Amino acid sequence: MATIFSRIVAGEIPCHKVAENDEFFAFLDINPVALGHTLVIPKKEVDYIFDIDDPMLGRMMAFAKRVAHAQESAIACKRVGLAVMGLEVPHAHIHLIPITKESDMYFGGKKLEISQE
Numbered sequence: 001m002a003t004i005f006s007r008i009v010a011g012e013i014p015c016h017k018v019a020e021n022d023e024f025f026a027f028l029d030i031n032p033v034a035l036g037h038t039l040v041i042p043k044k045e046v047d048y049i050f051d052i053d054d055p056m057l058g059r060m061m062a063f064a065k066r067v068a069h070a071q072e073s074a075i076a077c078k079r080v081g082l083a084v085m086g087l088e089v090p091h092a093h094i095h096l097i098p099i100t101k102e103s104d105m106y107f108g109g110k111k112l113e114i115s116q117e
């Protein structure tokens with residue numbers, strides 16, 4: 001059975017698309033921890049990100065880098081955080097999380113104070 005992320009790529013489940021190429025797809029997280037929180041996935045179904053071979057993982061990171069630079073301009077943030085979780089959806093993905101002073105970032109239920117200095 002297709003993963004929920006494959007169904008998003010196929011257009012069966014709506015999403016806010018951020019970017020795509022022939023191999024990868026980026027879209028806004030439905031439950032963002034910060035404005036512009038984006039997920040980058042391979043279109044091909046792979047469960048565990050570190051099962052992806054090195055050349056493809058390199059291309060995925062290059063794609064994520066382009067998305068992160070676009071986020072920096074769009075959201076006026078100096079940095080974009082990158083996380084690999086994979087606790088919920090069994091389809092490899094990278095979280096790209098813009099870090100801004102305005103972001104309400106939480107960790108373990110506690111609001112983090114963000115410094116851009």
Ligand code: 5GP
Pocket residue numbers: 004013015016027028029030031032039084085086087088089090
């Ligand atoms: P993880 O597997 O990395 O722990 O978390 C999966 C992420 O996917 C979560 O941040 C969750 O909000 C997001 N997510 C789960 N289902 C959907 C969905 O149907 N649409 C979108 N846009 N994001 C989703």
